[in-house]
Amino acid sequence: MSNLAAACFACRRPLAVAEQLYTEAGEIVCQSCTTRAQVLEGHRKSAGMVRTLAYGNPLLALASFVYDPFLTLSIGAIGNGLFVLRRLVSDVQRGEHLSRSPSQKLAASVGLVLGVLSLVTKLLH
Numbered sequence: 001m002s003n004l005a006a007a008c009f010a011c012r013r014p015l016a017v018a019e020q021l022y023t024e025a026g027e028i029v030c031q032s033c034t035t036r037a038q039v040l041e042g043h044r045k046s047a048g049m050v051r052t053l054a055y056g057n058p059l060l061a062l063a064s065f066v067y068d069p070f071l072t073l074s075i076g077a078i079g080n081g082l083f084v085l086r087r088l089v090s091d092v093q094r095g096e097h098l099s100r101s102p103s104q105k106l107a108a109s110v111g112l113v114l115g116v117l118s119l120v121t122k123l124l125h
């Protein structure tokens, strides 16, 4: 049994030497746990990106009232708002981020509405 020298620290599956990978902390881990950790890390990063977009959106929309070259800021605020709302809906459908989404949804919606107001104001002028 010398070729089953260690088990994955996460799922406890015994691993042959050739299957053993190492985490950054030096723990022995299997390929499927490594893949799962990478997927989770990707979700976490992308949730952080959505959060930044959501909370930045009202600021972007407000800025567009002051400075909006070629309507890029107002249209950007509308696009960000739609992106965040769609993303939060799909997260909720997967059962993720339920606790954080209401305030992000509110921020994205405020930015979206302000962006529309800003755009309409300029198009009417």
Ligand SMILES: [Zn+2]
Pocket: 008, 009, 010, 011, 012, 013, 029, 030, 031, 032, 033, 034
């Ligand atoms: Zn494992």
